[in-house]
Amino acid sequence: MKYQEINGRLVPEGPTPDSSEGNLSYLSSLSHLNNLSHLTTSSSFRTSPENETELIKEHDLFFKAVSLCHTVQISNVQTDCTGDGPWQSNLAPSQLEYYASSPDEKALVEAAARIGIVFIGNSEETMEVKTLGKLERYKLLHILEFDSDRRRMSVIVQAPSGEKLLFAKGAESSILPKCIGGEIEKTRIHVDEFALKGLRTLCIAYRKFTSKEYEEIDKRIFEARTALQQREEKLAAVFQFIEKDLILLGATAVEDRLQDKVRETIEALRMAGIKVWVLTGDKHETAVSVSLSCGHFHRTMNILELINQKSDSECAEQLRQLARRITEDHVIQHGLVVDGTSLSLALREHEKLFMEVCRNCSAVLCCRMAPLQKAKVIRLIKISPEKPITLAVGDGANDVSMIQEAHVGIGIMGKEGRQAARNSDYAIARFKFLSKLLFVHGHFYYIRIATLVQYFFYKNVCFITPQFLYQFYCLFSQQTLYDSVYLTLYNICFTSLPILIYSLLEQHVDPHVLQNKPTLYRDISKNRLLSIKTFLYWTILGFSHAFIFFFGSYLLIGKDTSLLGNGQMFGNWTFGTLAFTVMVITVTVKMALETHFWTWINHLVTWGSIIFYFVFSLFYGGILWPFLGSQNMYFVFIQLLSSGSAWFAIILMVVTCLFLDIIKKVFDRHLHPTSTEKAQLTETNAGIKCLDSMCCFPEGEAACASVGRMLERVIGRCSPTHISRCEISLSSLCCR
Numbered sequence: 072m073k074y075q076e077i078n079g080r081l082v083p084e085g086p087t088p089d090s091s092e093g094n095l096s097y098l099s100s101l102s103h104l105n106n107l108s109h110l111t112t113s114s115s116f117r118t119s120p121e122n123e124t125e126l127i128k129e130h131d132l133f134f135k136a137v138s139l140c141h142t143v144q145i146s147n148v149q150t151d152c153t154g155d156g157p158w159q160s161n162l163a164p165s166q167l168e169y170y171a172s173s174p175d176e177k178a179l180v181e182a183a184a185r186i187g188i189v190f191i192g193n194s195e196e197t198m199e200v201k202t203l204g205k206l207e208r209y210k211l212l213h214i215l216e217f218d219s220d221r222r223r224m225s226v227i228v229q230a231p232s233g234e235k236l237l238f239a240k241g242a243e244s245s246i247l248p249k250c251i252g253g254e255i256e257k258t259r260i261h262v263d264e265f266a267l268k269g270l271r272t273l274c275i276a277y278r279k280f281t282s283k284e285y286e287e288i289d290k291r292i293f294e295a296r297t298a299l300q301q302r303e304e305k306l307a308a309v310f311q312f313i314e315k316d317l318i319l320l321g322a323t324a325v326e327d328r329l330q331d332k333v334r335e336t337i338e339a340l341r342m343a344g345i346k347v348w349v350l351t352g353d354k355h356e357t358a359v360s361v362s363l364s365c366g367h368f369h370r371t372m373n374i375l376e377l378i379n380q381k382s383d384s385e386c387a388e389q390l391r392q393l394a395r396r397i398t399e400d401h402v403i404q405h406g407l408v409v410d411g412t413s414l415s416l417a418l419r420e421h422e423k424l425f426m427e428v429c430r431n432c433s434a435v436l437c438c439r440m441a442p443l444q445k446a447k448v449i450r451l452i453k454i455s456p457e458k459p460i461t462l463a464v465g466d467g468a469n470d471v472s473m474i475q476e477a478h479v480g481i482g483i484m485g486k487e488g489r490q491a492a493r494n495s496d497y498a499i500a501r502f503k504f505l506s507k508l509l510f511v512h513g514h515f516y517y518i519r520i521a522t523l524v525q526y527f528f529y530k531n532v533c534f535i536t537p538q539f540l541y542q543f544y545c546l547f548s549q550q551t552l553y554d555s556v557y558l559t560l561y562n563i564c565f566t567s568l569p570i571l572i573y574s575l576l577e578q579h580v581d582p583h584v585l586q587n588k589p590t591l592y593r594d595i596s597k598n599r600l601l602s603i604k605t606f607l608y609w610t611i612l613g614f615s616h617a618f619i620f621f622f623g624s625y626l627l628i629g630k631d632t633s634l635l636g637n638g639q640m641f642g643n644w645t646f647g648t649l650a651f652t653v654m655v656i657t658v659t660v661k662m663a664l665e666t667h668f669w670t671w672i673n674h675l676v677t678w679g680s681i682i683f684y685f686v687f688s689l690f691y692g693g694i695l696w697p698f699l700g701s702q703n704m705y706f707v708f709i710q711l712l713s714s715g716s717a718w719f720a721i722i723l724m725v726v727t728c729l730f731l732d733i734i735k736k737v738f739d740r741h742l743h744p745t746s747t748e749k750a751q752l753t754e755t756n757a758g759i760k761c762l763d764s765m766c767c768f769p770e771g772e773a774a775c776a777s778v779g780r781m782l783e784r785v786i787g788r789c790s791p792t793h794i795s796r797c798e799i800s801l802s803s804l805c806c807r
């Protein structure tokens with residue numbers, strides 16, 4: 072806890088971890104007010120005996136509220152070690168391990184424990200708190216659960232004295248309007264100050280119930296919870312009825328530290344041509360401050376605001392003004408801040424105008440968003456005229472709806488539980504891994520899938536077109552060009568493995584280059600590799616290859632040509648087999664030409680497929696198989712291979728087919744290479760690659776340093792050409 076604010080008095084520095092009994096000196100010091108003067112800002116505060124008791128009461132109630140109003144759980148393992156369970160009153164707080172779905176709650180309960188008000192366990196019916204070593208049992212009557220629309224939660228407890236109390240905590244916008252007592256205005260100012268520092272704030276309040284009041288609300292809660300229809304609405308109405316007439320106790324501010332490399336990751340996303348929007352439930356000031364610190368907003372940016380709009384017309388006017396400012400202000404970049412209520416007004420009737428403003432802003436920040444609003448924003452972007460692909464990243468339960476709405480949903484397994492991760496398409500452990508996920512794995516899989524799909528079309532066009540052309544020469548007699556076994560095995564055995572292995576292993580550029588140069592991602596943006604142009608290219612390539620297979624075979628071993636030494640001529644099946652053989656080789660070598668990353672598996676399946684075809688054909692046609700009724704291919708393949716001219720025909724046709732493709736590739740690469748193609752030329756040192764990945768782990772860093780030193784020594788013995796290469800590798804080591 073960074074700050075606490077108790078009834079208008081600001082405590083600038085939070086308590087520090089202390090003894091096993093909590094920071095007893097802190098609370099006991101409350102009774103010696105000379106120690107307390109530095110904690111207060113209220114000038115009206117005097118250290119008189121009445122104030123002293125009042126202050127102790129306020130502090131006590133505030134911390135009681137903090138340690139009772141939550142849904143934190145205690146780890147059983149930790150509590151087992153002293154006595155017989157979590158109810159042990161002599162349990163040392165340092166042995167307690169708190170678990171919560173909200174990191175704020177955990178921080179607050181831990182902070183209260185350090186002060187000396189230790190939450191030591193709960194069951195369905197009681198909550199136990201130890202105040203300065205004295206055990207107090209609170210009967211837990213009801214929990215009014217937190218939800219992101221209400222932005223608050225409450226508990227109703229029965230104090231040991233028998234009093235029935237409601238403790239509520241939540242966003243200042245949802246608690247302060249419900250308060251009728253306490254230092255509301257002072258607290259509001261303090262909360263704003265905290266938020267400007269980028270801290271996450273919560274307000275804490277309480278209410279006392281008379282027994283009659285409690286009976287009434289108990290009845291209402293029971294009715295709502297057991298309702299068979301519209302339970303949610305009924306519960307919301309009851310919560311609304313209960314959480315009112317509160318007395319403000321104070322506010323808390325918790326620092327929500329950014330994970331490491333958030334700034335770098337956001338910068339990389341931007342360089343990759345990805346537009347970043349931040350959607351958060353946080354307060355406006357907190358959200359802006361966090362956006363500035365994470366690099367979403369820059370100091371040089373012109374920040375436009377659409378906040379606190381009350382009506383449609385006011386909102387429309389503000390939007391028009393913003394649109395005007397964007398055209399008039401000669402600033403390169405604009406950032407837009409919009410809050411939940413203004414956003415719903417903007418989307419009601421002025422959707423187009425709003426989108427127009429957003430389109431001209433390089434960064435958009437939406438704060439105080441309810442979960443469904445986050446999903447709505449994603450839908451709005453999805454259906455905008457540009458039809459962009461949306462990706463949502465979130466870590467909390469309030470991000471689930473937006474994760475599900477986006478084309479790609481990514482959940483971060485973090486302090487806020489696993490709900491987001493469980494509902495996502497991909498789950499990552501840290502935000503920084505997003506760049507590797509997109510720029511390395513995303514890029515690889517896009518290339519792999521794009522090639523896989525188009526190659527399949529290509530190889531089947533190659534396969535079926537000669538059969539079609541053949542019909543013109545066999546009087547449409549339904550005679551097949553290839554034997555039925557070849558027809559069956561073409562896609563299953565002869566040409567399946569190279570593309571399968573390609574689509575699993577291909578790395579067209581070194582992964583480190585991809586990660587360090589996010590701009591390469593632009594080469595595959597807008598589905599560039601699956602565009603009509605590339606699809607047509609592959610299809611035309613397939614047709615041209617098929618024409619070469621068919622007419623090449625026809626010309627080279629046509630009916631009047633004798634190709635065997637003894638004057639024998641080839642028949643129908645030999646003609647078909649020749650075309651088929653050329654096809655299997657061409658299609659496989661074409662895959663080899665597409666492959667940039669050669670492993671032994673690629674070699675095995677590529678050359679293995681061709682060898683398998685030959686070996687299979689030799690056995691298939693070379694033996695009279697007893698279980699085959701008729702064997703059209705008997706000795707056909709062997710006869711084909713025994714002709715030198717057939718070998719010449721095969722080589723000539725394969726080379727002709729691939730030559731066209733190679734020429735196109737060479738011209739393309741030299742005349743207008745893409746950045747990815749340029750990067751492919753960047754030399755990468757295989758030895759350094761494994762070092763690089765080693766450095767990603769903390770344990771690897773020490774090893775890296777020593778290897779780095781060793782390399783430096785080795786450089787001294789290198790030739791000048793090698794030195795420059797080593798230096799690049801070394802500098803990449805030193806960056807870490």
Ligand SMILES: Nc1ncnc2c1ncn2[C@@H]1O[C@H](COP(=O)(O)OP(=O)(O)OP(=O)(O)O)[C@@H](O)[C@H]1O
Nearest residue numbers: 173217219222223224240241242351352353467469
């Ligand atoms: N456990 C809680 N108890 C009471 N109030 C809470 C709790 N968690 C959050 N709040 C309040 O409700 C607000 C909205 O919370 P929500 O979880 O929707 O978004 P967030 O956690 O602030 O931001 P993000 O969208 O970045 O996760 C918070 O800003 C906070 O003021």
Ligand SMILES: [Mg+2]
Nearest residue numbers: 352467469487
């Ligand atoms: Mg949250």
